Amino acid sequence: MTDISIDSLPLPAGLGEPGGRDFAAAAELEDAAWAELLGHGDFCEGPRRRLAREQPSDYSTSLRLVARDTGAGGTIVGTASLWLPVAENTDMAVVHVAVAPGHRRRGIGSGLFAAAERESASRGRTKLNSWVNYPEAPLSGADGALAPSDGDGGVSADAPATRFAVGVGMELKQVERVSRLEVAGAGAVMARLEAEARSAAAEDYDVVGWVGPVPDDAVEDYCRMIERMDTDPPMGGLEWEQSVWDEARLRVAEDREARRGSFSVHTCAVHRRTGELVAFSVLEVVRDLPEVAFQEDTLVMGEHRGHRLGLLVKTANYRRLLGAWPGVRRIYTWNAEENDHMLGINEAMGFRPVHAEGAWEKKLVIKG
Numbered sequence: 001m002t003d004i005s006i007d008s009l010p011l012p013a014g015l016g017e018p019g020g021r022d023f024a025a026a027a028e029l030e031d032a033a034w035a036e037l038l039g040h041g042d043f044c045e046g047p048r049r050r051l052a053r054e055q056p057s058d059y060s061t062s063l064r065l066v067a068r069d070t071g072a073g074g075t076i077v078g079t080a081s082l083w084l085p086v087a088e089n090t091d092m093a094v095v096h097v098a099v100a101p102g103h104r105r106r107g108i109g110s111g112l113f114a115a116a117e118r119e120s121a122s123r124g125r126t127k128l129n130s131w132v133n134y135p136e137a138p139l140s141g142a143d144g145a146l147a148p149s150d151g152d153g154g155v156s157a158d159a160p161a162t163r164f165a166v167g168v169g170m171e172l173k174q175v176e177r178v179s180r181l182e183v184a185g186a187g188a189v190m191a192r193l194e195a196e197a198r199s200a201a202a203e204d205y206d207v208v209g210w211v212g213p214v215p216d217d218a219v220e221d222y223c224r225m226i227e228r229m230d231t232d233p234p235m236g237g238l239e240w241e242q243s244v245w246d247e248a249r250l251r252v253a254e255d256r257e258a259r260r261g262s263f264s265v266h267t268c269a270v271h272r273r274t275g276e277l278v279a280f281s282v283l284e285v286v287r288d289l290p291e292v293a294f295q296e297d298t299l300v301m302g303e304h305r306g307h308r309l310g311l312l313v314k315t316a317n318y319r320r321l322l323g324a325w326p327g328v329r330r331i332y333t334w335n336a337e338e339n340d341h342m343l344g345i346n347e348a349m350g351f352r353p354v355h356a357e358g359a360w361e362k363k364l365v366i367k368g
Helices: 019-040 046-053 107-121 158-167 186-202 216-229 247-259 308-322 339-347
Strands: 004-008 060-069 077-084 093-099 127-134 171-182 205-211 262-271 277-286 289-300 330-336 352-363
Touching: 004 107, 019 046, 019 060, 019 077, 019 093, 046 247, 060 107, 060 171, 107 158, 107 339, 127 158, 127 205, 158 352, 171 216, 171 339, 186 277, 186 308, 186 339, 205 308, 216 247, 216 262, 216 277, 216 289, 247 262, 262 308, 289 308, 308 339, 308 352, 330 339
Parallel strands: 093 127, 289 330
Antiparallel strands: 004 060, 060 077, 077 093, 127 352, 171 330, 171 352, 205 262, 262 277, 277 289
């Protein structure tokens, strides 16, 4: 790595403030790597959204490292972002590494990873995780596929991301399917599925929803459902401590979302007898990407499963989304390959696999 230096990049107060230009360069490099890998820019965040996401809170903090070409005036040619939970899961850090084309295979990526590893260990973290996207759908039992330590599916063993992860000592823990719904032509299918789900749930459940912040009278139930997202969905070989949510934490998350230029669309099922929210689904729209929406959490509380509530809240939320943002053209969702039930719902709705995402982990040794 001759003529390459690696150092931390302090988080600027704004893109127009000291350090803002370097942060923007690192964010744009990361976005360019996403677009090059996947063949589209739907997952690109842009500097403003990344800066808002990386702001510290009582629940997490972030650190960004950059690799500079000292022979080219300090141009940023690589970056690593670190996300560190501080309320729960304080044994882990999440890293993402990106290197500019023309500077790869020079040890810059592994150098950034090693620096991220040192930073994580110095903060008492004992495992380093990374979620890595692949341009193809998950592989299962195919020649050249690498399977996770637990769960279903696989990723290409020969993909650059796989070779890099294995080379720095990471282990594949889970594979997720990234699916996309083309909105054009999906309306009739959605209407039929929603009607079927409403019929199945009609005797015991109602549907409510909103766009934007969670109403005050729904916060307690909503937080209870968010907490279950840490334990109910399949986790493969990952170990994840359940988070604790209350109104303060929810409002911090909503404020961060607003600063990122994001809007959430929510639909919930209400149990008539108790009045409790027992299922929910959330879609996110970003101001900078008006044709794209992202399926976020969907969950049915365990004691209320078997009434097609998952299908109900997802299809009703689809209709609510298009009512608020009719310009949306495609929707993405992520599901563990072993989550047969939710994958079945998504396939019935018209989602088709487009990418894979691998969850990787490395155990760290704390020297002391």
